[in-house]
Amino acid sequence: MQFSTANYITGRSPGDALFATPTQVQLKYTLGSAPPSAALQVGAFGSHSLSFTTQTGTFARAFASMPIPNLSVQAAPCCNTPSTLNISLFPAYVPPGNYSSELSVIPINVIAQPVLVEVDLTVTAPPTWLTTSATSVTFPGFTRDNPPSAPLQLKITSLGAAQNFTIQTHSVTPAGVNWFTVSPVSGATPTTLNITFNASALSKMARGTFVGYFDIVAPGAPDSPLRIMVFATVFPNTDFTLDPPTLTFAYTLGDPAAAPQTVGLDGVSSPIANTQNLSFTTSVATANGDPIWLHAAPAQVCVAGNSTCSSPTMNVSLDSTVVNSLATGAHVAYLNLTSPANTGDTTDDPTNSTTAAYVTVNLNVSPAPPSTSITQVLSQIADGGGWQTKIVLVNTDTVNAAPFTLRFWPGQDTPPTLVPVLTTGALNDFTLSDTIPAGGSKTYLTQGSTSGPLWQGWGELYAPRSVGGTAVFRQSVTADQDEEGAVPLKPPDGTRFVLPFDCTSTSGESYVTSMAIINSSGDQSTNVTASAYDTNGVPISLPSGPSSIPLTQKGHAAFAVCGGSGSDRLGALTGKQGTLVFSNPSASIAGLGLRFSSRNAFTSIGTLTTGNMEQRIAQVADGGLWKTGIVIVNMDSVQAGVTIRFYRSTLTSPGISLSLENPGLVGSVYTSSTNIPPNGSLWLATQGTSNNLWEGWADVTSNANINGFAIFRHRPSDAGDSEGAVPFTVPGGNRFLLPFDNTNGFVTSMAMVSPDSSQATITAAFRDPTGATITPGYNTMSLTGHTAFALTDSLPFYVGGSGVADFTTTGTELFGIGLLFNPKNSFTSVPILKR
Structure with a gap:
């Protein structure tokens, strides 16, 4: 056996050093078979025997690599060298997945280091989980005169043995009205369910959108009951027309947005008088999980002919920032019109509720020429004074190289003579020019002096639209602890953005929100106005001076928003949670928030510009030293009801349940007890107290456009925490890229979700910074639902070094999030790049 000086402390006899072979034990277990076991030889260098004991532990990144449950270590004889340890698994249920634990062989009565042995376990089983062809069904919008007669269909199967099931239906709105039926009401998998609208229920239904659900109850399936949401929208027999009822836009990526179009509301020849006088509120919904790429103004319109009507016409325009992020091809949005109760009019609505109509808006997005470059920004870069920033740029184009120019703009409080220093690459007049190989990446690190002056500013990247990336800035907290936050590379936010803030204090912990804001315009200075709202959407009064932020051309300002310090710019927000809305007349602005905790943690909070009626959260962790907070912001002009469906990972045992601090969680579904007003926000948190x-x-x-993020926290000790934020992602997309770094003690972990009810095959391509292919041990995996792993685990993918991971799926959708673990006890989230 080869001698390793890592096994003992210099100055003692080599006989005081233990050795173990092998140093990595791999167990494979198929549920229902005999528990696996493996032998571990423990000896001592030299001729005399040493006493020892053993201890099992878990890795700090427990959410990405589950510790092995029911691990048994026995020795015969025990516990003196030489010994043979028998490592085995207790014959108890262990859910399918990949697990890792650390076995320490610890010498007794000698000064020597323990020997560390990695134990990996792979558990497989013929799954018996229920699967369905969709997680929700929706009846297309219809009028009261023409309810749907054809049933909706849903396929239900189980992977493995057939499962007997029963159906339980529930109406959420209106309560107690059975407006849909499901057949058959019982049976066995596989089969097809028919969901039929009950037209007789219309006598008890208002105009509007209604929600129900049914549970598929199968006692033999671990994920039973499986809940399927049902939606239906009832439109009125309208007494006005939309002129035109359909709009069509064409857009080429990189070009200015097309000119706005108009829609008029015209009364019919024999209008119902009360409807004629109604005003309507406009809102936008998109299809196929697109972000909101459409604007309509004004927010209130009315039917022409009404004596009090001042706005019978809507101007409909494209959001130039959002349409640039859309995939090429056809897109559809719906401009919805809703009104208050039409008093006295019950001709087509016995409940006398609302009147509604909608305009269909079609958009065709064409690709940009390959040479087209765009401007993107990094809203915060910090170097010196205990701060360091790493910038990672990724070329998602695997065919063409990407030349770029990155300009560092100093902040308004940074001395103009102070220049950031890069450890690789040289700045020429604050500018870096380079080329990213096809499929490759470039990484730049500032020098990060702990004692030197602080340079703060922002970065402006001019590059082909195939380039994405992030900046990770690091604060040195103590000699043994760093904290990190990520800044996404993105186009400027436009003239307005929303930033959630948290300046509350609880027993033993307080929060401070800071931020950076930039003016990316090169031809005008501006004053940005800040407006604040509490969680109920009620305005919070702010002093006129501090709430107006002057920014020069290409200017940058960074400051503490609130939190109790005398230097807080908006101290009136101390003790509160809510949203800040930043706007200005014409300049293009962008920003970033940071939430600092008194427990030595901070995380970045991205700005919000648009919303969607459905959002995904790629990772939720609760228990086992982890806790997750969820922040939901109403980005719409109407009140937002919210429903959250939580789906357990393939790594989570069926016996472990999720708990929230907030009331409203029933099983795996959370429903808000009250609606979120416009500009309001909802702050949720898991309990985080379980050992499991x-x-x-x-x-x-939601019925409205919402956005937000999740913050999950790791609490390894009573001294300090580490946090990472997971931005919401809109549904859709079957490819994403993730930069990874598994060098110098850093570890990249990730969570991945395939929401398809049937199993999908995930293919991974790994490339080094030059774009050359890295061949892992495996490059495919099967996935239904959620999984999490470190890229240093043996399964499903193992890859060393640094570079770019490129994931695609055979399913309809794939999304995820990355986490970068620092060797100095911290981590930060790494956003994926959807392409």
Whole structure:
């Protein structure tokens, strides 16, 4: 055996050093078979025997690599060298997945280091989980005169043995009205369910959107009951027309947005008088999980002919920032019109509720020429004074190289003579020019002096639209602890953005929100106005001076928003949670928030510009030293009801449940007790107190456009925490890329979700910074739902070094999030690049 000086402390006899072979034990277990076991030889260098004991532990990144449950270590004879340890698994249920634990062989009565042995376990089983062809069904919008007669269909199967099931239906709105039926009401998998609208229920239904669900109850399936949401929208027999009822836009990526179009509301020849006088509120919904790429103004319109009507016409325009992020091809949005109760008019609505109509808006997006470059920004870069920033740029184009120019703009409080220093690459007049190989990446690190002056500013990247990336800035907290936050590379936010803030204090912990804001315009200075709202959407009064932020051309300002310090710019927000809305007349602005905790943690909070009626959360972790907070912001002009469906990971045992601090969680579904007003926000948190780790993902749905993020926290000790933020992602997309770094003690972990009810094949391509292919041990995996792993684990993918991971799926959708673990006890989230 080869001698390793890592096994003993210099100055003692080599006989005081233990050795173990092998140093990595791999166990494979198929549920229902005999528990696996393996032998571990423990000896001592030299001729005399040493006493020892053993201890099992878990890795710090427990959410990405589950510790092995029911691990048994026995020795015969015990515990003196030489010994043979028998490592085995107790014959108890262990859910399918990949597990890792650390076995320490610890010498007794000698000064020597323990020997560390990695124990990996792979558990497989013929799954018996229920699967369905969709997680929700929706009846297309219809009028009261023409309810749907054809049933909706849903396929239900189980992977493995057939499962007997029964159906339980529920109406959420209106309560107690059975407006849909499901047949058959019982049976066995596989089969097809028919969901039929009950037209006789219309006598008890208002105009509007209605929600129900049914549970598929199968006692033999671990994920039973499986809940399927049902939606239906009832439109009125309208007494006005939309002129035109359909709009069509064409857009080429990189070009200015097309000119706005108009829609008029015209009364019919014999209008119902009360409807004629109604005003309507406009809102936008998109299809296929697109972000909101459409604007309509004004927010209130009315029918022409009404004596009090001042706005019978809507101007409909494209959001130039959002349409640039859309995939090429056809897109559809719906401009919805809703009104208050039409008093006295019950001709087509016995409940006398609302009147509604909608305009269909079609958009065709064409690709940009390959040479087209765009401007993207990094809203915060910090170097010196205990701060360091790493910038990672990724070329998602695997055919063409990407030349770029990165300009560093100093902040308004940074001395103009101070220049950031890069450890690789040289700045020429604050500018870096380079080329990213096809499929490759470039990484730049600032020098990061702990004692030198602080340079703060922002970065402006001019590059082909195939380039994405992030900046990770690091604060040195103590000699043994760093904290990190990520800044996404993105186009400027436009003239307005929303930033959630948290300046509350609880027993033993307080929060401070700071931020950076930039003016990316090169031809005008501006004053940005800040407006604040509490969680109920009620305005918070702010002093006129501090709430107006002057920014020069290409200017940058960074400051503490609130939190109790005398230097807080908006101290009136101390003790509160809510949203800040930043706007200005014409300049293009962008920003970033940071939430600092008194427990030595901070995380980045991205700005919000648009919303969607459905959002995904790629990772939720609760228990096992993890806790997750969820922040939901109403980005719409109407009140937002919210439903969150939590889905357990393939790594989470069926016996472990999720718990929230907030009331409203029934089983795996959370429903808000009150609606979120416009500009309001909802702040949720898991309990985080269980010793068992629950992890998975979540689907957030609403009747309004919402956005937000999740913050999950790791609490390894009483001294300090580490946090990472997971931005919401809109549904859709079957490819994403993730930069990874598994060098110098860093470890990249990730969560991945395939929401398809049937199993999908995930293919991974790994490339080094030059774009050359890295061949892992495996490059495919099968996935239904959620999984999490470190890229240093043996399964499903193992890859060393640094570079770019490129994931695609045979399913309809794939999304995820990355986490970069620092060797100095911290981590930060790494956003994926959807392409």
